[in-house]
Structure formats: C-alpha cells, structure tokens
Amino acid sequence: MKRVVIYSPDFSLCYSLMMFLQTYYRVIATTDLDIVSNLICNKSVDLVIIDAEPDTQLIDKCGQFKKCRSDIPIILTYVYTNKSKESEGRIKQIVDEIFYKPFDLNEITSKIPELLSH
Numbered sequence: 001m002k003r004v005v006i007y008s009p010d011f012s013l014c015y016s017l018m019m020f021l022q023t024y025y026r027v028i029a030t031t032d033l034d035i036v037s038n039l040i041c042n043k044s045v046d047l048v049i050i051d052a053e054p055d056t057q058l059i060d061k062c063g064q065f066k067k068c069r070s071d072i073p074i075i076l077t078y079v080y081t082n083k084s085k086e087s088e089g090r091i092k093q094i095v096d097e098i099f100y101k102p103f104d105l106n107e108i109t110s111k112i113p114e115l116l117s118h
Contacts, residue, residue, distance in 0.1 A: 001026050002116055003044065007036045008051035020105060033061055041068040047116055049075045053084050054091035062094045073115035077103055
C-alpha cells in the first residue's frame with residue numbers, strides 16, 4: 001500500500017484528509033515540516049500533500065524535499081491571494097500539483113494515482 005504524508009498547520013484538516021484517504025493509502029498526518037522532511041529523506045513515503053501558503057520558507061523546504069528525493073510527488077493546497085501571487089511562480093517549479101481552496105477532494109484523490117504512477 002502506498003504511503004502518503006499530509007502536512008498542515010491546521011491539525012483538523014490533517015485529520016480530515018487522513019480519515020478520507022486512509023481507505024486507499026497508509027497515511028501519516030503531521031503539523032511539523034521537519035517530520036515530513038525526515039519521512040521523505042528516509043524514503044518512508046510515496047507522496048506529500050502540503051496545506052500551506054507558499055511563502056519563502058515553504059518554497060525552500062519543498063526545494064530541500066526535491067533535492068533529497070527528486071521523484072517525490074508534492075501536492076500543495078492553499079487559498080490564493082494577491083500576497084501568494086508573488087511566490088506562486090517559484091513554487092510551481094517545485095511542486096507537482098496545486099489545488100486552490102476551497103478544493104474538490106475528489107479532484108485531489110483522482111490526481112494521486114496519476115502522480116504515484118510516475
């Protein structure tokens with residue numbers, strides 16, 4: 001069974017996504033990006049879902065994830081604002097897919113198998 005890690009500073013969202021996806025995947029939910037980094041570098045997960053606004057710190061972290069494992073698919077979800085417009089160009093070069101809130105959970109779940117098959 002494929003392994004997915006979900007990161008969000010909002011534990012309720014992590015938990016909700018985990019409950020939804022656990023039927024299909026082994027899911028780890030966390031509010032700590034360092035845990036995500038360890039899981040990626042230790043090859044303990046197959047896909048990452050990040051729920052956070054793409055600021056400089058997140059862009060750098062995602063870049064580190066790809067340096068550690070260039071093959072790891074990353075999905076990013078966030079609320080699009082004018083503030084995030086500036087960072088979006090940079091983050092799009094790193095992550096594999098972006099979903100804007102409010103997102104359709106079915107769209108994300110239909111995209112996951114495609115990303116895992118690459």
